[in-house]
Amino acid sequence: MLKINQLGKAYGDFRALRSVTLEARSGEVFGLLGANGAGKTTLLRTLATLLSPTSGSASVNGFDIVRQSRQVRANIGLVSGGMGLHDRLTGRETLRYFASLYGLSGARTEERIETLTRQLDLSDLLDIRAGGFSTGMKQKIVVARALIHDPPVLLLDEAASGLDVLARRTLLDLVAALRSQERLIVYSTHVMSEVEELCDRLAVISGGEVLKVGTVNELVQDSGERNLERAFFQLLSEQKAAGQAVTRG
Amino acid sequence: MASVWTVAKQELLTTLRDRRTLTSTILVPLIMIPLFTVGLPLLFGTLFGGQAQTRQTVGVVGTLPPALRSQLTHDSEEEKGVRLIAVTDPTAAVRNEAVDAALKVQSALPSQAGTSGELQLFYKVGNLKAESGAASKVRSAVAAYNKALVGKKLAELNLSPALLTPIALSTVDASNAAEASSGQLAFIIPLFLLQFILAGATATATDSTAGERERGTLEALLATPAPRSTLLMGKLLATTLTALIAAGFSVLGLSLSAPIALLITPAGQSTAQSATQQAFGGSLALGLGGLGAVLITAASAALLISAVLLTLSLFARSVKEAQTYIAPLTLLIILPATLLQFADFLKTTAVLYAAPLIGSMLVILDTVKGALSGPHLLLSLGGNVLLAAVLTLIASRLFGREGVAFKK
Numbered sequence: 001m002l003k004i005n006q007l008g009k010a011y012g013d014f015r016a017l018r019s020v021t022l023e024a025r026s027g028e029v030f031g032l033l034g035a036n037g038a039g040k041t042t043l044l045r046t047l048a049t050l051l052s053p054t055s056g057s058a059s060v061n062g063f064d065i066v067r068q069s070r071q072v073r074a075n076i077g078l079v080s081g082g083m084g085l086h087d088r089l090t091g092r093e094t095l096r097y098f099a100s101l102y103g104l105s106g107a108r109t110e111e112r113i114e115t116l117t118r119q120l121d122l123s124d125l126l127d128i129r130a131g132g133f134s135t136g137m138k139q140k141i142v143v144a145r146a147l148i149h150d151p152p153v154l155l156l157d158e159a160a161s162g163l164d165v166l167a168r169r170t171l172l173d174l175v176a177a178l179r180s181q182e183r184l185i186v187y188s189t190h191v192m193s194e195v196e197e198l199c200d201r202l203a204v205i206s207g208g209e210v211l212k213v214g215t216v217n218e219l220v221q222d223s224g225e226r227n228l229e230r231a232f233f234q235l236l237s238e239q240k241a242a243g244q245a246v247t248r249g
Numbered sequence: 250m251a252s253v254w255t256v257a258k259q260e261l262l263t264t265l266r267d268r269r270t271l272t273s274t275i276l277v278p279l280i281m282i283p284l285f286t287v288g289l290p291l292l293f294g295t296l297f298g299g300q301a302q303t304r305q306t307v308g309v310v311g312t313l314p315p316a317l318r319s320q321l322t323h324d325s326e327e328e329k330g331v332r333l334i335a336v337t338d339p340t341a342a343v344r345n346e347a348v349d350a351a352l353k354v355q356s357a358l359p360s361q362a363g364t365s366g367e368l369q370l371f372y373k374v375g376n377l378k379a380e381s382g383a384a385s386k387v388r389s390a391v392a393a394y395n396k397a398l399v400g401k402k403l404a405e406l407n408l409s410p411a412l413l414t415p416i417a418l419s420t421v422d423a424s425n426a427a428e429a430s431s432g433q434l435a436f437i438i439p440l441f442l443l444q445f446i447l448a449g450a451t452a453t454a455t456d457s458t459a460g461e462r463e464r465g466t467l468e469a470l471l472a473t474p475a476p477r478s479t480l481l482m483g484k485l486l487a488t489t490l491t492a493l494i495a496a497g498f499s500v501l502g503l504s505l506s507a508p509i510a511l512l513i514t515p516a517g518q519s520t521a522q523s524a525t526q527q528a529f530g531g532s533l534a535l536g537l538g539g540l541g542a543v544l545i546t547a548a549s550a551a552l553l554i555s556a557v558l559l560t561l562s563l564f565a566r567s568v569k570e571a572q573t574y575i576a577p578l579t580l581l582i583i584l585p586a587t588l589l590q591f592a593d594f595l596k597t598t599a600v601l602y603a604a605p606l607i608g609s610m611l612v613i614l615d616t617v618k619g620a621l622s623g624p625h626l627l628l629s630l631g632g633n634v635l636l637a638a639v640l641t642l643i644a645s646r647l648f649g650r651e652g653v654a655f656k657k
Contacts, residue, residue, distance in 0.1 A: 048472050049472075050468065050471055050472065050651070050654060051651050052651065070474045070476070071474075073472055073473060073474045074474040076472070078468070078469065078472040080465075080468060082465045082468070083465045083466070083468060083469055084464035084465035084466055085464070085466065086259075086263055086464075086466055087464070088262070088263045088266040088267065089259070089262070089263060093259075093262070097255070097259045098469070098473065100252070100255045101252060101255060101256075101470070101473040101474070101475045102473055102474065103474065129266075142469075145469060146469070
């Protein structure tokens, strides 16, 4: 479903992604855990074809992110923490607009809106302009917008950041509800509890490189630490020590 | 093409749901143009005409011949005479506004032709009210008095008054009907049209680019399979259509000016009102061909202005920043449009007509004056469309940048 092979992204001398190699399959929620600036957003934006890689390759649902960018975009839904809505459009108008851009027919659009309304409990939001939405209501429509074309891959980039406690809970419940055998959800966050609650497997990412991939239990066990947070910091310490050794060498 | 229209339709919907944009696009041109082309002339006409019907006070130092006093104070159908009062210091009387003007007899004034006297007129030179009121009436009265004395003397000598004017020069207006009705201040019309196009397009251009980036909707838009060129064309189409709506209402406002003027100006209006209104082009009447030429010119200008606005807005990270970039554009319209009032002195070459926007202003002015030529219209359209195409290419490059969707 998602294959990333030695993917790199550089801005001049700054390497935002360093030879990232990963695989994730449909039916799982795959976490990307890292501090701010670790490279999670760059990785997801590159997979969403909003950024071009400077080295390596990646494919989404069998489509190459460079050569087949349109097909890749047709196969993903993207939600990021900073995403908003058009204040003067209702929830239904937003969904219809994006359905049209994804090439859905009128009948298919209404069918998807109905499905998403049931799945995400949107009935109260469809005919109100987004300007009157609370943060949680907005986030529901943002997620619905990313799912309007029923993509096999959903990329969530710090989607819960900035949300209040109620809206965050709504989002986490939504992600849990969206699990299906046919879909891969990539969930990027710096919050350990979100990973522990949602993710089947995760990659710890720091300084643009993947430090470790596995389940939460595997990561904790391999580190010999008590919990994910301690395991995470141990991985970061090891990376820092290795970097210092290379510098000294 | 369907996606271009999808994007344009959504942009238009959000624009039309914004009351402020609706006001600047529809209401303002519809109200402002008739107001400036009819209302202001009427207001000025009323003010100037009002001076004729007002009895001003004129101070006098010295003795005026009875016939001159009578000439000054006489009421006619067109205007009232002045009231004369004695003053000692004419300058002080004018300055402290005890009188509207003052007369000082420097040397005894003649009551018959043959000798000469000197009369000084005191008023605030440059003050329109004094100029068009008391000073104007005094000049007319003195001229009439002089003419009467000279006429009487010539009659006594059995000579014809025609002796003083061997050649009588009269003026015949050789301008065509459109030129005659367009007025000396017709340059205001292209200024208004282009200004309203700019104002109408600005909200859509900034909201659909910098606004989308600011509220985080551009990232979602760019993550759809729709090509960026399609999205940009949709935004350009929406911006141009909004500008055209503004242009349409401007032209409507313009074409309403003449009927409104006829409706609210009675047939026997004063000459002052009529002259002032004429100067502003208030009695402007465009034929169907003229309206068509103005509309097509406005459309090409709308396309160009939209391309400029979109390109500038793509550099901005917020609507506010975009508005800062756009603000100086107003000068690009106001300065050349203001220079158009001296268009009679300009040698309007083909190059000038091909100059983007400036050519449009000239074509609109020519149309208003009924002097438009086909090649000039084509040149102005070509200049606008060519520059719009170049700017669209630049905007396309900017919109294709990696960072275009992100705030940082």
